[in-house]
Amino acid sequence: MLRISKLTDYATLLLMHMARAPFETHSARGLAQRSGLPPPVVAKLLKLLAREGLLTSQRGAAGGYGLARAPERISMAQILAAVEGPLAVTECALGRGVCDMEKGCATRPHWQLIGHALQVALDAVSLADMTVPRAATVRLQRLEK
Amino acid sequence: MLRISKLTDYATLLLMHMARAPFETHSARGLAQRSGLPPPVVAKLLKLLAREGLLTSQRGAAGGYGLARAPERISMAQILAAVEGPLAVTECALGRGVCDMEKGCATRPHWQLIGHALQVALDAVSLADMTVPRAATVRLQRLEK
DNA sequence: ATCAATAGGACTGATTAAGTTCTATATAGT
DNA sequence: ACTATATAGAACTTAATCAGTCCTATTGAT
Numbered sequence: 001m002l003r004i005s006k007l008t009d010y011a012t013l014l015l016m017h018m019a020r021a022p023f024e025t026h027s028a029r030g031l032a033q034r035s036g037l038p039p040p041v042v043a044k045l046l047k048l049l050a051r052e053g054l055l056t057s058q059r060g061a062a063g064g065y066g067l068a069r070a071p072e073r074i075s076m077a078q079i080l081a082a083v084e085g086p087l088a089v090t091e092c093a094l095g096r097g098v099c100d101m102e103k104g105c106a107t108r109p110h111w112q113l114i115g116h117a118l119q120v121a122l123d124a125v126s127l128a129d130m131t132v133p134r135a136a137t138v139r140l141q142r143l144e145k
Numbered sequence: 146m147l148r149i150s151k152l153t154d155y156a157t158l159l160l161m162h163m164a165r166a167p168f169e170t171h172s173a174r175g176l177a178q179r180s181g182l183p184p185p186v187v188a189k190l191l192k193l194l195a196r197e198g199l200l201t202s203q204r205g206a207a208g209g210y211g212l213a214r215a216p217e218r219i220s221m222a223q224i225l226a227a228v229e230g231p232l233a234v235t236e237c238a239l240g241r242g243v244c245d246m247e248k249g250c251a252t253r254p255h256w257q258l259i260g261h262a263l264q265v266a267l268d269a270v271s272l273a274d275m276t277v278p279r280a281a282t283v284r285l286q287r288l289e290k
Numbered sequence: 291a292t293c294a295a296t297a298g299g300a301c302t303g304a305t306t307a308a309g310t311t312c313t314a315t316a317t318a319g320t
Numbered sequence: 321a322c323t324a325t326a327t328a329g330a331a332c333t334t335a336a337t338c339a340g341t342c343c344t345a346t347t348g349a350t
Contacts, residue, residue: 172294208349
């Protein structure tokens, strides 16, 4: 349950590879080879991440992708939002009045609260944390107190 | 993203209805009418929740379903787990070695940490909280400190 | 017996996710 | 200017999952 899509998983993997050389540009082909993921998937994801502002891109020969900011300033929440869209635990949490039974339904504010808690947990982990085991552990343990 | 399935949403709604009369038994038909959900869906969900231990069931005429324990002792995490299966943010988080690239993949422990944080957030909200706005707010705010 | 209820499984259709392919555009090097 | 190597964007196909229905069996009170 609450499963993250494979694409998000892949995106995280790719960003972690890039975080090892945060100031260099990386080509889609090169990242596909290093990550072992299918080239079309890698290309699709990098395009998406660039459009969403997590990566910068340079076209043409000797072009490629680079991190838009330091790995410490890219959170898991941002990666998820880039690939899967805004966090919304339930459909109605997004606000649009598409739910048939809004009248007697008292659950909405509660789902929003839960969603907010998830957001906080996801915000607390950065891309840099993902590459360095200790940091994430510490930050998340603080949350649980 | 991280969207909960409609079934889980429905299940929560049904349990909230039952929580209003926590010691009485409720029939599937009656709950379908009160909730406005399609009877087959309600029946399916109640069967599932009973199998998972959240509800007790009584067959035969004058039978029905009842909460297995007090609303305070049923958490949103339990409801989610009952309907959607164990919480696993990524496939590999479940442990089975199905992932092709386990060798160079350092993300697994981090996803597990994030998963754990989500679990904590979901554990902090009970079915009783869902029916009484204030309690959930307070509990979740404590988590965010 | 009969009626009202749950138990369990099989099945179908709808929706979404995952992955591929094709065409257009930009840029460095020669 | 030409060519090779990149990214940009969109359309398309297939696979997987979710949502919902239906049917048959079992249980128990009247």
